[in-house]
Amino acid sequence: MQSAVHSQQPAYSERQSAVLDSALRLLVDGGERALTTAGVARAANCSKESLYKWFGDRDGLLSAMIGFQASKVRTFDDAADMLTARGLREHLVLFARDLLEVLAGEVSLALNRLAIGQASREGSKLGLMLQERGRRQIGKRAGVLLDAGRRAGLLSFDDGEEAYDALYGLIVSDLHLRMLLGEDSGRMARDFGHRAERAVAAFLRLHGREKGSAQP
Amino acid sequence: MQSAVHSQQPAYSERQSAVLDSALRLLVDGGERALTTAGVARAANCSKESLYKWFGDRDGLLSAMIGFQASKVRTFDDAADMLTARGLREHLVLFARDLLEVLAGEVSLALNRLAIGQASREGSKLGLMLQERGRRQIGKRAGVLLDAGRRAGLLSFDDGEEAYDALYGLIVSDLHLRMLLGEDSGRMARDFGHRAERAVAAFLRLHGREKGSAQP
DNA sequence: TCCAGTCAGTACCGTACGGTACGGTTCGCA
DNA sequence: TGCGAACCGTACCGTACGGTACTGACTGGA
Numbered sequence: 001m002q003s004a005v006h007s008q009q010p011a012y013s014e015r016q017s018a019v020l021d022s023a024l025r026l027l028v029d030g031g032e033r034a035l036t037t038a039g040v041a042r043a044a045n046c047s048k049e050s051l052y053k054w055f056g057d058r059d060g061l062l063s064a065m066i067g068f069q070a071s072k073v074r075t076f077d078d079a080a081d082m083l084t085a086r087g088l089r090e091h092l093v094l095f096a097r098d099l100l101e102v103l104a105g106e107v108s109l110a111l112n113r114l115a116i117g118q119a120s121r122e123g124s125k126l127g128l129m130l131q132e133r134g135r136r137q138i139g140k141r142a143g144v145l146l147d148a149g150r151r152a153g154l155l156s157f158d159d160g161e162e163a164y165d166a167l168y169g170l171i172v173s174d175l176h177l178r179m180l181l182g183e184d185s186g187r188m189a190r191d192f193g194h195r196a197e198r199a200v201a202a203f204l205r206l207h208g209r210e211k212g213s214a215q216p
Numbered sequence: 217m218q219s220a221v222h223s224q225q226p227a228y229s230e231r232q233s234a235v236l237d238s239a240l241r242l243l244v245d246g247g248e249r250a251l252t253t254a255g256v257a258r259a260a261n262c263s264k265e266s267l268y269k270w271f272g273d274r275d276g277l278l279s280a281m282i283g284f285q286a287s288k289v290r291t292f293d294d295a296a297d298m299l300t301a302r303g304l305r306e307h308l309v310l311f312a313r314d315l316l317e318v319l320a321g322e323v324s325l326a327l328n329r330l331a332i333g334q335a336s337r338e339g340s341k342l343g344l345m346l347q348e349r350g351r352r353q354i355g356k357r358a359g360v361l362l363d364a365g366r367r368a369g370l371l372s373f374d375d376g377e378e379a380y381d382a383l384y385g386l387i388v389s390d391l392h393l394r395m396l397l398g399e400d401s402g403r404m405a406r407d408f409g410h411r412a413e414r415a416v417a418a419f420l421r422l423h424g425r426e427k428g429s430a431q432p
Numbered sequence: 433t434c435c436a437g438t439c440a441g442t443a444c445c446g447t448a449c450g451g452t453a454c455g456g457t458t459c460g461c462a
Numbered sequence: 463t464g465c466g467a468a469c470c471g472t473a474c475c476g477t478a479c480g481g482t483a484c485t486g487a488c489t490g491g492a
Contacts, residue, residue, distance in 0.1 A: 178351075182344065261440075264441090265481095437489090461465085
């Protein structure tokens with residue numbers, strides 16, 4: 001538990017990244033029970049002693065895995081130079097699909113399960129970390145999108161946070177939790193396109209100012 | 217794993233219910249790691265042998281805990297004899313507050329964490345069970361409410377499932393996940409009233425037919 | 433009064449995991 | 463060539479847990 005939470009730069013060497021990759025693979029395949037120090041060492045062809053030298057602790061390894069994965073799925077801030085209602089709608093749908101696909105990713109699901117399992121334990125920090133790296137990051141992307149839409153006179157809302165909350169809820173609903181509980185994520189992934197369109201249409205009926213923006 | 221999933225009746229004796237209560241308390245206080253067979257036996261003043269006789273297995277104990285808790289929080293089907301827009305709105309707000317408070321309950325959170333932790337393991341069944349007993353039950357209550365609203369000409373939607381999905385998303389958004397990740401549920405519980413009102417207002421703007429129903 | 437069933441309490445066993453220590457090997461560098 | 467650092471592989475230790483077996487106490491019925 002010596003790793004700083006505010007470590008902004010990855011600071012992981014090539015070898016350590018490979019180890020973290022192996023660890024993530026192991027976690028995805030077998031859940032937390034399969035993520036033993038001996039198992040990670042064996043899968044990554046390294047020694048347990050090196051694991052403890054690099055990450056200090058098992059919790060340090062878990063934190064490193066979250067930080068590592070978050071640094072890999074960096075959300076790109078897509079262009080905010082659109083002005084038409086159609087452009088905004090398309091960007092929102094794209095955001096919705098990206099969000100759903102990120103949440104349905106097997107690594108994301110495994111890490112969320114891991115953090116939730118550790119949440120009861122005191123000093124979890126993993127949950128906060130996952131939220132800071134995950135939700136806050138992707139929420140920032142949505143924030144600039146919504147703000148740009150409002151500046152362009154296409155959206156109307158008072159509190160950006162509340163508007164994003166509604167957008168997120170319409171897109172995801174309880175789907176994330178159902179996937180975390182074990183429902184087949186691949187089966188419902190085929191519906192993501194339709195779901196994204198539907199959620200964005202509803203959101204625009206709530207906060208859109210353009211009259212024709214609600215109907216496709 | 218011999219307990220039938222479709223066990224409709226509780227079928228737990230007084231003594232066993234007390235044991236399950238102790239186990240739930242233990243789970244809430246210390247998380248899954250505290251839920252050892254020896255710990256349950258000690259907390260409930262019973263022997264481990266009795267535990268294995270009654271529940272067969274540790275998984276059997278977990279399943280019994282979920283079933284037991286679900287049987288305790290039976291959702292009441294509130295009256296569907298309202299016709300006015302105001303009545304529907306009030307019932308929806310009541311439903312939203314109940315939903316939020318159930319989800320924020322410490323026992324609910326602990327059981328969800330438990331089921332999610334077991335979800336990676338094959339043959340979890342706990343996640344499916346939790347969903348069947350939880351979401352499906354409370355979803356039924358919302359279903360009759362929405363159908364009654366539509367029959368009264370107050371709501372307009374094609375697919376009841378989609379409408380409920382939107383309602384659920386607007387109410388909960390990612391709040392459930394954040395609580396599962398360890399965010400202080402007590403602190404955000406003070407906002408449930410406001411949140412319920414806001415979500416229902418948005419839902420009525422989406423699916424309400426009465427012109428004045430959107431604004432409080 | 434005896435008997436059978438139930439249950440609490442406890443001791444026990446096998447296993448698995450986190451963490452540490454040690455020998456042997458490779459690699460960079462002077 | 464010699465040296466030291468990093469590291470792999472493995473053996474080891476203490477602990478904790480799931481599950482089983484055994485003993486003694488209590489209870490209700492014949």
